Amino acid sequence: xxxxxxxxxxxxxxxxxxxxxxxxxxxxxxxxxNQLKNAWSQIEVQLKRRHDLIPNLVETTRxxxxxxxxxxxxxxxxxxxxxxxxxxxxxxxAESELTGVLSRFMAVMENYPELKANQNFLAxxxxxxxxxxxxxxxxxxxxxxxxxxxxxxxxFPSNVxxxxxxxxxxxxxxxxxxxxxxxxxxxx
Numbered sequence: 418x419x420x421x422x423x424x425x426x427x428x429x430x431x432x433x434x435x436x437x438x439x440x441x442x443x444x445x446x447x448x449x450x451n452q453l454k455n456a457w458s459q460i461e462v463q464l465k466r467r468h469d470l471i472p473n474l475v476e477t478t479r480x481x482x483x484x485x486x487x488x489x490x491x492x493x494x495x496x497x498x499x500x501x502x503x504x505x506x507x508x509x510x511a512e513s514e515l516t517g518v519l520s521r522f523m524a525v526m527e528n529y530p531e532l533k534a535n536q537n538f539l540a541x542x543x544x545x546x547x548x549x550x551x552x553x554x555x556x557x558x559x560x561x562x563x564x565x566x567x568x569x570x571x572x573f574p575s576n577v578x579x580x581x582x583x584x585x586x587x588x589x590x591x592x593x594x595x596x597x598x599x600x601x602x603x604x605x
Contacts, residue, residue: 438574438578439578439581442574442575442578442579443578443582445569445575446566446569446570446575446578446579446582446584449562449565449566449569450566450584452562452565452566453559453562453563453566453587456555456558456559456561456562457559457590459555459558459559460552460555460556460559460590462555463548463551463552463555464499464508464512464552466548466551467515467545467548467549467552468496468499468500470541470544470545470548471492471493471496471519471545472493472496473541474538474541474542474545475489475492475493477535477537477538477541478526478529478532478538481529481531481532481535481538482525482526482528482529482532485525488521488522488525491518491521491522492518492519492522495511495514495515495517495518495519496515498511498514498515499511499512499514499515505588505590506588508590509590509591509592509593510593512592513592513593516549516592519545523542526538556590556592559590560589560590560591562587563587563588563589563590566584566586566587567586567587570584570585570586571586
């Protein structure tokens, strides 16, 4: 073989290898982006479930604690803001506020022994607790997917392909500290 032929074969191999790398990396990025969308949809399902439970919980407690109108209004308006939030930062802020308001609501309802004995209230409280746990698990799964995608987008050499096809880092779904501070402390 002539030296020119060898050079052409080597160059062709490098070009083919480069194209295969770009295609594989692009497909990997698309797969991670789709997993991220799926993880977010799981959060949305649980948030909707939470938003749907709140009016039932408020109505169940209203008869027992009619003079707690301010508490009921706070829960209702926080729920409305959370349900209407659109961007990740709005959703995060609204859900943090809702978590705090719900914590205070449940603490106030502890002052009504007859309410704590009501089967509807107990069932709704258990369902809300279960939903809160599902939201926490879905949030963790989503944030894990954000980490995987962001690492792929930011690490060399896949960042070159990500830049070529306009992939952008995703935003984490984090609850603000005020929600964590609002959780009541229980001591015996």
